Each structure stands twice: as C-alpha cells, then as structure tokens.
Amino acid sequence: MPPVTRKLATGPYIGAVRTPAGVVRSARAVPDLATLDARVSGCYACPRLVAWREEVARVKRASFRDEEYWGRPVPGLGPADARIAVVGLAPAAHGGNRTGRVFTGDRSGDWIFAALWRAGLANQPTSTHIGDGLELTDVRVAASVRCAPPANAPTPEERDTCSPWLARELALLPRLRVIVVLGGFGWTALWPVLAAAGYRLPRPRPAFGHGVEVDLDGPLGRVTLLGSYHVSQQNTFTGRLTEPMLDAVLSRATALAATAG
Numbered sequence: 001m002p003p004v005t006r007k008l009a010t011g012p013y014i015g016a017v018r019t020p021a022g023v024v025r026s027a028r029a030v031p032d033l034a035t036l037d038a039r040v041s042g043c044y045a046c047p048r049l050v051a052w053r054e055e056v057a058r059v060k061r062a063s064f065r066d067e068e069y070w071g072r073p074v075p076g077l078g079p080a081d082a083r084i085a086v087v088g089l090a091p092a093a094h095g096g097n098r099t100g101r102v103f104t105g106d107r108s109g110d111w112i113f114a115a116l117w118r119a120g121l122a123n124q125p126t127s128t129h130i131g132d133g134l135e136l137t138d139v140r141v142a143a144s145v146r147c148a149p150p151a152n153a154p155t156p157e158e159r160d161t162c163s164p165w166l167a168r169e170l171a172l173l174p175r176l177r178v179i180v181v182l183g184g185f186g187w188t189a190l191w192p193v194l195a196a197a198g199y200r201l202p203r204p205r206p207a208f209g210h211g212v213e214v215d216l217d218g219p220l221g222r223v224t225l226l227g228s229y230h231v232s233q234q235n236t237f238t239g240r241l242t243e244p245m246l247d248a249v250l251s252r253a254t255a256l257a258a259t260a261g
Ligand code: SF4
Pocket: 023, 040, 043, 044, 045, 046, 049, 050, 073, 145, 146, 147, 158, 161, 162, 163
C-alpha cells in the first residue's frame, strides 16, 4: 500500500479562499509557485466541487478504503524554470483527489508520466504518490480546474472561477515556451486565461485538434500552443490516442522549447 499523503511537499498551508473574488485577489498576489500551490490547496470557492471532493474522500472506492484521500484541490507539479507546460482538465475523483498529486493514481496519469519519461522530461515512468521519487525537468503539469468534478465535468462557471490559478501559474514560469493542451475542454478554457495574461489572441479562435499548433505573442515572448487528445481512458482504450501520437506531440514540444535556449 502506498504511503498516506496528507501533506504537500511544496509549501505551507496559508489560508482558505472561499469566493471567486477571493481567488482573483489571492492568485494575483502570489509571488512564487510554492505559495501558489499552498493557496490552491486551501481553496473552497466552488461549493459543488468542494462537496464532491470531500464526499469522494469520505466514501472512497473499495480498493482504496485503507488510504487517506487528499480530498482538496490538486496543485501543479514541476519546476519554475520549465519551458513546457502540460495542461489537463481536472483531477480524477480517485486519482489526484486521492493522492494529492496532479494526474497521479489513475490510468490517465500512467499514460502522461510514461510519455514524459520517454521524452526525457521525467526521471521515472511512473507517478504513484507524493514521495515516490518522481522529478520533472523542464515541464510543469497542471489542470484547468483543480478540484475533481462529478462525472469529470466542471461547469463553465467553475472553470472560470478556477482560471486565475492557472493564469498565475503560467505567469510564474518565466521561461515558458510551449503549452501542451490536453483535450478540447482545456483548449477552450485556456483562451480566457491567456487573454487575461496579456497574450494577443487570434480571431476566430483556432479549433482544437491533435497536433494543432498556434503561435502566440505575449508578455513572456512567443509561446506555442500544441493540442493533444486527452489521455483519458476513453481515448487511450479506443486507440483514438496512441503512445506514438502522444510521443510525437511531446517531441515537438521539446524541439520548440530547445529553440528558446
Ligand atoms: S475548482 Fe478551483 S476555484 Fe473551485 S474550489 Fe477548486 S481550486 Fe478553488
């Protein structure tokens, strides 16, 4: 059985945020990623998601009944000097909501971390729990919505409420060169985040697709969005997304990042 993971390794708990306006204020004032991670972990701004994440943590899945679930928002993972960001949808109820680490504890995470390892961006192909030795290099992994939603479907209002956390996270990556966006929801959610961060956005918005690339000019310089089908079981079981397809996107991301020096 993996160890219990009740503490963030990234920083102290600072205080609770309980309203959408509080998210805006708190995110704006965050000076670094460690503080951001701590503040995200103390967010209660979406009542429906707070109720769901805590209910799942209390009831648990039978196969995890001996584990203590995280049951809180799940912060991003990866170093501040990352040139690549990978942005997903939201934590899974018995994945990130259980382990407290993004994409960790379910099949989607198995896929993405194995791919990051093959791309030379992770020191091991698995991510099972905080404290398992995983280290990411040159990549920051985060979700558009930080709390596990019922049926994996946050509402547009919840997406918008959570977006200042992601906007601040991207702004705290000064070397950011590439954003790999997993799935159409993340693609749609990212546009207002980038607009708020000062990026000049094309009109109309480019449609999401696997392998789609969009160059954007912003306050940190040129950034390329790279679309990828999400690593959901629905996509990986059906073959809509294969390992070579995901590897090709990450290979392109590392090549683009290399041009940034
Ligand atoms: S989804 Fe985001 S804004 Fe809503 S409670 Fe969770 S961390 Fe806070």
